[in-house]
Amino acid sequence: EDKVVQSPLSLVVHEGDTVTLNCSYEVTNFRSLLWYKQEKKAPTFLFMLTSSGIEKKSGRLSSILDKKELFSILNITATQTGDSAVYLCAVEAGDSGGSNYKLTFGKGTLLTVNP
């Protein structure tokens, strides 16, 4: 059974802190790993990672994938109160032909950034 585990489950920091969120996975026929930010309802897509060791960066957010150790981290530097959200990790798996495609989500990390 495919599995995605995120840690920590929740995290409280002060503005300006740097945070690292973790996502580990066990899936068959890995294709990509995705990070989302979810506030009120709809998760917002952040990154898609397919290759090991290549950092993806967007402003204060960055993420990297380690396909050997089967994990990814999401870093947020100089956190702001607007970063408070649930951060979801999901792993896309399936064969190259596109069949048996499956998306498995972790339960998320609740980040609270206090002023």
Next chain:
Amino acid sequence: GAGVSQSPSNKVTEKGKDVELRCDPISGHTALYWYRQSLGQGLEFLIYFQGNSAPDKSGLPSDRFSAERTGGSVSTLTIQRTQQEDSAVYLCASSPDSGSPYEQYFGPGTRLTVT
């Protein structure tokens, strides 16, 4: 305890046909969400239910899409006159409290292919 279940897991249908997707949330969860994940793209929110009512239908992409929830439990997402662009994985999630997306538990998804 059973998690969120969805059926069918895979559905192939011809363009123009109607399809009905089912979601069984975790027992006791008041909030239920439908999302769509197109291959290689981000997660798209469709609709959420609080009990049997749907306060937010803003994500439904067209009037061919509708959803209902009965008894505060099972939900069905119906797509009429399916089009090829409807092909995607349809994800359902439930949460004990719609006030926060935290503890949102996802089902395995229904992979819809419109030929």
